[in-house]
Amino acid sequence: MKVKVSRKAHFNAAHRLYRKDWDEEKNKAVFGRCNNPNYHGHNYELVVSVYGEIDEETGFVMDMKVLKNLIKVEIEDILDHKNLNIEIPEFAELNPTAENIAVYIWRKLRLHIDMKKDLEVVLYETPRNYVTFCG
Amino acid sequence: MKVKVSRKAHFNAAHRLYRKDWDEEKNKAVFGRCNNPNYHGHNYELVVSVYGEIDEETGFVMDMKVLKNLIKVEIEDILDHKNLNIEIPEFAELNPTAENIAVYIWRKLRLHIDMKKDLEVVLYETPRNYVTFCG
Amino acid sequence: MKVKVSRKAHFNAAHRLYRKDWDEEKNKAVFGRCNNPNYHGHNYELVVSVYGEIDEETGFVMDMKVLKNLIKVEIEDILDHKNLNIEIPEFAELNPTAENIAVYIWRKLRLHIDMKKDLEVVLYETPRNYVTFCG
Amino acid sequence: MKVKVSRKAHFNAAHRLYRKDWDEEKNKAVFGRCNNPNYHGHNYELVVSVYGEIDEETGFVMDMKVLKNLIKVEIEDILDHKNLNIEIPEFAELNPTAENIAVYIWRKLRLHIDMKKDLEVVLYETPRNYVTFCG
Amino acid sequence: MKVKVSRKAHFNAAHRLYRKDWDEEKNKAVFGRCNNPNYHGHNYELVVSVYGEIDEETGFVMDMKVLKNLIKVEIEDILDHKNLNIEIPEFAELNPTAENIAVYIWRKLRLHIDMKKDLEVVLYETPRNYVTFCG
Amino acid sequence: MKVKVSRKAHFNAAHRLYRKDWDEEKNKAVFGRCNNPNYHGHNYELVVSVYGEIDEETGFVMDMKVLKNLIKVEIEDILDHKNLNIEIPEFAELNPTAENIAVYIWRKLRLHIDMKKDLEVVLYETPRNYVTFCG
Numbered sequence: 001m002k003v004k005v006s007r008k009a010h011f012n013a014a015h016r017l018y019r020k021d022w023d024e025e026k027n028k029a030v031f032g033r034c035n036n037p038n039y040h041g042h043n044y045e046l047v048v049s050v051y052g053e054i055d056e057e058t059g060f061v062m063d064m065k066v067l068k069n070l071i072k073v074e075i076e077d078i079l080d081h082k083n084l085n086i087e088i089p090e091f092a093e094l095n096p097t098a099e100n101i102a103v104y105i106w107r108k109l110r111l112h113i114d115m116k117k118d119l120e121v122v123l124y125e126t127p128r129n130y131v132t133f134c135g
Numbered sequence: 136m137k138v139k140v141s142r143k144a145h146f147n148a149a150h151r152l153y154r155k156d157w158d159e160e161k162n163k164a165v166f167g168r169c170n171n172p173n174y175h176g177h178n179y180e181l182v183v184s185v186y187g188e189i190d191e192e193t194g195f196v197m198d199m200k201v202l203k204n205l206i207k208v209e210i211e212d213i214l215d216h217k218n219l220n221i222e223i224p225e226f227a228e229l230n231p232t233a234e235n236i237a238v239y240i241w242r243k244l245r246l247h248i249d250m251k252k253d254l255e256v257v258l259y260e261t262p263r264n265y266v267t268f269c270g
Numbered sequence: 271m272k273v274k275v276s277r278k279a280h281f282n283a284a285h286r287l288y289r290k291d292w293d294e295e296k297n298k299a300v301f302g303r304c305n306n307p308n309y310h311g312h313n314y315e316l317v318v319s320v321y322g323e324i325d326e327e328t329g330f331v332m333d334m335k336v337l338k339n340l341i342k343v344e345i346e347d348i349l350d351h352k353n354l355n356i357e358i359p360e361f362a363e364l365n366p367t368a369e370n371i372a373v374y375i376w377r378k379l380r381l382h383i384d385m386k387k388d389l390e391v392v393l394y395e396t397p398r399n400y401v402t403f404c405g
Numbered sequence: 406m407k408v409k410v411s412r413k414a415h416f417n418a419a420h421r422l423y424r425k426d427w428d429e430e431k432n433k434a435v436f437g438r439c440n441n442p443n444y445h446g447h448n449y450e451l452v453v454s455v456y457g458e459i460d461e462e463t464g465f466v467m468d469m470k471v472l473k474n475l476i477k478v479e480i481e482d483i484l485d486h487k488n489l490n491i492e493i494p495e496f497a498e499l500n501p502t503a504e505n506i507a508v509y510i511w512r513k514l515r516l517h518i519d520m521k522k523d524l525e526v527v528l529y530e531t532p533r534n535y536v537t538f539c540g
Numbered sequence: 541m542k543v544k545v546s547r548k549a550h551f552n553a554a555h556r557l558y559r560k561d562w563d564e565e566k567n568k569a570v571f572g573r574c575n576n577p578n579y580h581g582h583n584y585e586l587v588v589s590v591y592g593e594i595d596e597e598t599g600f601v602m603d604m605k606v607l608k609n610l611i612k613v614e615i616e617d618i619l620d621h622k623n624l625n626i627e628i629p630e631f632a633e634l635n636p637t638a639e640n641i642a643v644y645i646w647r648k649l650r651l652h653i654d655m656k657k658d659l660e661v662v663l664y665e666t667p668r669n670y671v672t673f674c675g
Numbered sequence: 676m677k678v679k680v681s682r683k684a685h686f687n688a689a690h691r692l693y694r695k696d697w698d699e700e701k702n703k704a705v706f707g708r709c710n711n712p713n714y715h716g717h718n719y720e721l722v723v724s725v726y727g728e729i730d731e732e733t734g735f736v737m738d739m740k741v742l743k744n745l746i747k748v749e750i751e752d753i754l755d756h757k758n759l760n761i762e763i764p765e766f767a768e769l770n771p772t773a774e775n776i777a778v779y780i781w782r783k784l785r786l787h788i789d790m791k792k793d794l795e796v797v798l799y800e801t802p803r804n805y806v807t808f809c810g
Binding site: 065 | 238
């Protein structure tokens with residue numbers, strides 16, 4: 001009996017989209033307002049889902065208190081109120097698009113979740129734009 | 136031409152998480168605040184989805200009036216304003232976790248929906264915790 | 271320059287509506303399904319607002335970190351995952367309707383907020399039913 | 406590295422459900438209040454998702470500015486503030502159920518999106534009724 | 541002890557904005573896309589609030605079951621799935637703007653609510669446009 | 676017949692909270708994570724409300740197309756995807772708290788709205804924190 005359990009979390013961060021190896025003109029043409037060198041920011045809403053067998057004893061796929069704490073320690077405490085380009089080493093060279101941030105979050109959480117279970121990350125950059133990564 | 140149609144519903148209920156065959160200490164350690172012997176409760180939000188061919192005559196996968204009524208009779212009228220542990224026989228022995236409630240709802244609805252169609256149940260225990268079961 | 275600052279919080283609880291001095295029939299007639307002797311429950315969403323002058327130095331009406339913590343200590347830690355009728359002394363005799371819970375919350379918070387500032391409490395019992403109390 | 410990117414949009418429209426080849430009685434029996442000959446209407450909320458490889462240079466699966474504009478030109482500008490039965494030729498004979506509108510939107514967008522990428526359309530007819538089409 | 545109790549409801553309807561005594565050009569200039577002679581429509585979300593003393597016996601300002609039913613009988617049953625211009629006599633001559641619909645709803649409900657209590661109507665025409673009327 | 680009409684809008688921006696005349700230690704103690712010198716950011720949701728008489732001819736308090744455009748030109752085009760501290764002169768010395776941003780928005784819009792009408796600004800910094808300013 002496989003069920004997907006989902007937990008919402010959130011963090012606020014600043015970022016900009018750009019590539020060091022492109023000139024200013026190309027950066028502006030491709031990334032538009034998101035290229036602002038002074039940064040802009042978002043309230044990122046995050047949904048982490050774990051898919052696996054229900055444990056017969058507890059009735060849990062995964063203890064939501066454990067999942068909530070894992071998201072806090074691995075994601076929220078690291079990304080919240082940060083400048084992604086400057087303060088998160090993984091985005092020193094990699095563009096912090098919603099797609100790349102979702103993959104980064106998925107990889108960090110994957111290390112801590114039982115490999116018999118599938119992992120899905122949904123990341124809302126705004127209430128109207130979001131991305132989904134399942135590995 | 137297969138489409139998934141989804142209908143939201145809701146019910147309010149009390150529950151607690153515990154196992155009769157565990158002592159109080161273990162129940163508390165595993166289920167935390169959800170183990171409160173005096174119960175606590177939730178506004179459960181439910182999304183029921185049916186996936187199948189569009190009927191060429193009506194343009195419907197399933198008449199939403201029929202689905203709405205089915206959810207009312209089979210789920211809302213049974214679970215709303217109830218104590219799940221005490222009043223729902225299926226949870227006399229089975230822990231009413233969100234996972235187990237979703238499976239219970241899926242099984243009850245499955246009996247009434249054309250077997251050519253797939254069924255999915257999403258159950259929100261809180262706006263931040265939810266589960267998905269597809270059979 | 272007076273501004274109203276608002277902070278959302280939430281707690282889950284069980285309750286029932288009834289009066290000891292009414293017989294069962296009258297309790298049922300007046301309180302309907304909410305009278306269930308086995309309790310039912312809700313995800314209560316709470317919005318606490320404080321109205322006052324912006325402090326010229328900080329730019330705050332009230333530090334939201336302080337307000338968030340006050341709501342946690344005075345309300346969430348007390349009411350979350352509780353049975354309101356059994357475990358909250360104020361509701362031993364008083365019916366825990368949304369109206370009465372809102373007044374209870376307002377009174378508890380009023381003691382800790384500068385009397386030069388106005389206080390408002392909005393309490394959602396369900397996404398479709400809510401109450402507002404301003405003292 | 407495949408990611409799904411999603412963009413929300415919306416339009417308001419009038420419609421009615423009926424079949425010219427059925428008599429009034431059968432139309433009413435099957436379509437109920439949705440059969441009102443004077444029309445009724447909805448705020449349709451639309452989520453368009455594109456699933457494909459992240460472009461290594463940009464970090465995008467698809468530029469959201471391009472997707473946003475595509476939805477505007479192909480869908481919103483055509484359907485917003487319209488009567489679907491009268492003004493949209495595709496629904497002259499075809500019943501504008503949520504299912505059929507979702508398929509119509511999917512087909513229009515499919516022409517403009519790289520065939521290496523998958524396309525999904527979710528259409529909310531009301532906050533409680535919605536449909537999903539993936540081709 | 542005065543509290544405001546609020547209840548959400550909804551209905552779907554078609555309408556258009558225009559004045560018979562204006563020519564087509566002026567109607568278009570003032571009402572834009574909302575002037576479409578074939579109508580368009582909305583999911584109207586409605587919040588009805590009643591402000592008054594808490595009844596000491598029940599703990600209610602007003603029984604929400606009564607308010608819910610009143611909104612159903614007086615508003616939802618009349619307006620849902622209707623064409624406001626054609627089927628609601630009050631809008632035969634009066635433009636069914638959100639403002640005018642809110643006043644219409646307030647007046648209909650005012651007749652049925654204790655005059656010692658204040659009444660407020662909030663009407664969402666879309667998730668981004670809404671109006672409030674308090675008499 | 677006075678009605679309040681409300682329009683939602685949004686913008687994304689980076690900011691930090693600090694005072695130049697305080698040392699680093701005091702800035703950190705008062706503003707916590709919001710003091711991060713590398714900035715963080717938010718999706719600001721904005722609700723602008725105008726309260727006044729319904730115009731008998733149009734049925735409008737204020738044409739929502741005009742209000743929507745005013746918010747776009749005066750607020751969204753200026754603040755969206757910006758660093759508030761660096762790029763908005765009003766916040767060169769003034770702390771861009773939600774309170775101060777709401778007052779700034781109110782003052783900018785007040786110049787363009789008929790003085791017979793009242794103006795209210797609600798600004799969500801996150802889905803859980805927001806402020807209201809009415810002048």
